Amino acid sequence: MTTTTDYLYEALHKHFGFDNFKGTQEAIIRNLLEGKDSFVIMPTGGGKSLCYQLPALMMEGTALVISPLIALMKNQVDSIRSYSEADNVAHFLNSSLSRAQMRKVKSDIQDGHTKLLYVAPETLTKEENLDFFANTNVSFVAVDEAHCISEWGHDFRPEYRRIRTMIDAIGREIPIIALTATATPKVRTDIVKTLRMEDPTEFVSSFNRDNLYYEIRPKGKRDDTIKSILQYIKTQPNKSGIIYVQARKSAEDIAKLLEVNGIKAFPYHAGLDAKTRSDTQDAFLMEDLEVIVATIAFGMGIDKPNVRFVIHYDIPKSIENYYQETGRAGRDGLQGDCIAYYAYNDLVKLEKFLRDKPVSEREMGMQLLNEVLGYAETTSCRRQYLLHYFGEEYHPSQCNGMCDNCRYPKERLEAGRELRQALMAVRDLKENFPLKTVVEFILGKQTKQLLDFGYDELDGFGIGDEKSELFWNSVLRQALLNDFLYKDIEEYGLLKISSNGHAFIENPGSFHITLNHDFDQELIDDEEEAAGKTAVLDDTLFQQLRDLCRREAKKMGVPPYVVFSEPSLMDMATQYPVTLEDLESVSGVNKGKAQRYGQPFVDFIARYVTDNDIERPTDFVVKSIANKSKSKVQIIQSIDKRIPFEDIARSLDMSMDEFMEEIYSIVQAGTKLRIDYYIDEQVDEAIREDICDYFMQADTDDLELAFQTLKEDDITWEEVRLMRIKFLSDNGN
Ligand code: ADP
């Protein structure tokens, strides 16, 4: 025994320079050396390649490595060669080689130089190649990324299904080792079955990543979700993260929004050219970039150890995808946050995409989506749910608050009686239906399916109709998690009763559940809470700010409303801005106005906040890239070019009233507009002076009041309105 071990370690050291095996590598290699079939399930980065590379170097003959991507093949070959004196120790065979290169590869194999040959499944099928391999000493076949065999895997490759036929054609009892990083029980049986592996030894490493924190948040309107994301990112200054979205356009839009709000972010998707993509990837690796907003195209093969958060703006199509994508966080072992925004409607949208697919694909897609739904809505430990999905046992007591449900547990309800009812419903339906149908049966829904089978005549039909659908979904999902029910692997998705479940029907006891999340309701609650929290005007502060405004205005020789309008003061007395930057998000205040008048106000508010122990709303205003600002810019530019107002309004498709309203708000917010060119033509000089005198002594710039006073001098409404803008612009800005 020891000699074998020594021999193995020696080989490991000699070929790779490592002193120890990682995880289960040693046992796997030994199994393969003994000529047995092996099935390896190991998370990404676990060290799967070495499991076949080392035995290949140690054994007689050439090992065939079937690998899905031509690009990866070259990498792998280069990496093996880097450990060896001779290049011909490893080769690849695929359509990219010339005839001469192929001949060289084959002669190296025949001469016994080549220990590893990487091939694509398509290359294996070629008649000439099969003949060649039949006359070659093949040590074993390794199938890397073996989930490609199964339609349930996330990148299914039909040609992978023919591997067994090809091995048979080579005509030997060749051992097989299959390796994958993603294997649900369904994918796992698929692989073993399709490769017809001989009673393989399974090596399953744990998929648990205990430094990852999982959380699901309700997804509301886009702006609210963006705001929530921004608030989160601001708690992670200068940290790297990835935001996953489904559509290219969302990637572009969200990256832009983050940029506007001071976060260095770039989009990444398949629509960008190769150079832009690799530049973006480099910038992310070099930390010039905090956030990548990516469609699923991003992340394959990227190994950045310090990704601190992965946010799913859109819910993924399967738990496999979700797990793969969240897995990119925290590779360095430090905490990584995985936050997904979930709206039931997003799932409905994904379902709609499936509608045009062939039936089998559609059904499969639906089931994968159902698992995502179950994950999102569960109130049990999320880590338990994920690991259970990958066929691993896990007890929530180990989670240590590293998921939202364990951190903020929900109230538990006694549901022993209902568990028994649910189990009996599964039995009534002959264990022949998925969860959704079982719930319909318990609720007594007269669906066509249930009526056709006559199930509505059974006693159990409608037995739970006084409880909600949410309640029964919760009972059934938690029965699955706690192993009273399971899903049959062959007929994926159909609920079956486990031996635990049968025992519980005979001998019922207590069973505690938590109700699943109802995110629609949680969203409404959040909004109500938010509405209750914000928009409380601090009247004391407001009065003091008004006084301050009067004093400041007097110093500058302008009326108070020129400094800040009353609505702006009110907003200040609500939001408590304490820096000039904060002040810019107050309504009616832009950068210019904040710079010119703001300092005494924010100083005053800062003192007031400290003196009175006020907790400022942490909420901040998300700056948007609104279309409105586009028309503002156009107005300002047109006025600079002295274009008549009527023409500007027409080109923007605005009425004259709307246009005047718009330029009033522009000057009010602090922008100076030179409109004399227009006024000189419209308003008599004497009248101009009269109106200015009026505004100089007035308490407010109220238009109606001004007009009532001035109309006695035969001044028109239009004249007052126009002059008010000039007055504000000249004196305030
Ligand atoms: P996987 O294919 O499972 O994602 P790889 O085979 O690419 O993982 O290996 C991941 C990393 O682990 C590689 O950098 C490899 O060199 C390293 N590695 C593998 N085995 C060992 C070992 N026994 N000791 C140290 N490093 C190892």
Ligand code: MG
């Ligand atoms: Mg690998």
